[in-house]
Amino acid sequence: MAESRQIPVAGNFRKRKENASEISFSDFSNPWTFYALFSRDDLTVATWLIEQGLLGRSRPCERADCDGDMRLARRSGRPLGYTLRCNRSRDHEVSIMKYSFFERSKLDVRDIMQLIKTYLEGLSLGMTSRYAGVSYTGTAVDWGSFIRELMKEYFHVRLSQKKMSGIVEIDESLFGRRVKFHRGDPNKGLKVWVFGMVERSTNSLILYPVKDRTADTLIPLIERHVEKGSTIYSDGFSAYFHLNDMGYRHFTVIHKYSFKKTYKNAETGDIEVVHTNRIEGAWKHAKDYFRKMSGTKASQWEGHMAEVSKYN
Known part of the structure; x- marks a missing residue:
């Protein structure tokens, strides 16, 4: 009987991770893992961003006269389909993006993550804008400057001493x-x-x-x-x-x-x-x-x- 040979596991597609709870930033070196995560539904993406500390799950109510807590709530038409709503009043709510890295952008958070990923991998701003489907002269240049500002802060906080x-x-x-x-x-x-x-x-x-x-x-x-x-x-x-x-x-x-x-x-x-x-x-x-x-x-x-x- 011929000896069976095991086919070696190689290639990024076979090594991809699909379980969102098992994915970390270091796994984005595999593009299939990146797309497996950000092709998922809004709740999965929002939950992952919250667990990574990029979005907040809750915070005290924004209103000075309210002592309620704002928590994640479903809201159509809002970024990722969710908002932060007060448990004391439905009228008290803010965007899930508030106080986050993504707050002032009108882009889908998936496109922002794509833009950041390709930029950090060393691609030119032209290629970065193409991958994310955004304007080079406006959006990509602005985000490149924003990322460098964060790198400056990282240096001063982590490397200056x-x-x-x-x-x-x-x-x-x-x-x-x-x-x-x-x-x-x-x-x-x-x-x-x-x-x-x-x-x-x-x-x-x-x-x-x-x-x-x-x-x-x-x-x-x-x-x-x-x-x-x-x-x-x-x-x-x-x-x-x-x-x-x-x-x-x-x-x-x-x-x-x-x-x-x-x-x-x-x-x-x-x-x-x-x-x-x-x-x-x-x-x-x-x-x-x-x-x-x-x-x-x-x-x-x-x-x-x-x-x-x-x-x-």
Whole structure:
């Protein structure tokens, strides 16, 4: 008898999840799971958004003279077919979208989630607007700005005091318009120095636009984010010369001569291979991101940098 062979399970369709209670944001990497969820009925979608903390299930009544509680109630013609209605008076009600991420939009919440998903996956605003079926010049651009504002808030809340440890690569790079073959005005356009740190163990990236590259500017940022005793890899820039005296294990690689350098501990014989490939790769990713754009306003720069940091 021929030996039966089990067909390996492969492909996103076979791996999709259909039970809404089992789906989390991380499952959206499988597009079939995303569409399985948001193709469901209004109650299922509303319940999932509530469980994820994106919509409220209840709240105290909005009326100052009422001590009732507003709870989810069926209401035709309202977003997702539901509203929040007071248990003391049917006349006291507000949209289920109030105080939420979706409050001021007239789009169906499913289209908003589609727009956000494709944007966070790195698609252009043009492709994002096409997938969501919305205007590029108005809706998609506005939502892109809105998402970047949230990324800025995420950075300030979660990353502004983050401490890195282990091996940390640091470097600075100039962003802005470049002039080749002496064509164009070298003083035209926005130019910004950016200081970056990458924690090797987690691949976490923190970027800061800086006014200059002096030790007075860069060292406080290192002390804020890198634990003492950590190992720091950098190029031979003079601003970093005293890191060993400050409680760090500092190793340098001079890119003029090599992109990798080997150190040997005279006492233990341990070998330390030093390179800054992670942070250099981050610069490439960041500059590719800006290269796809036809320019940006100075007021939007911080939001774009927060977005680049979030993707690494």
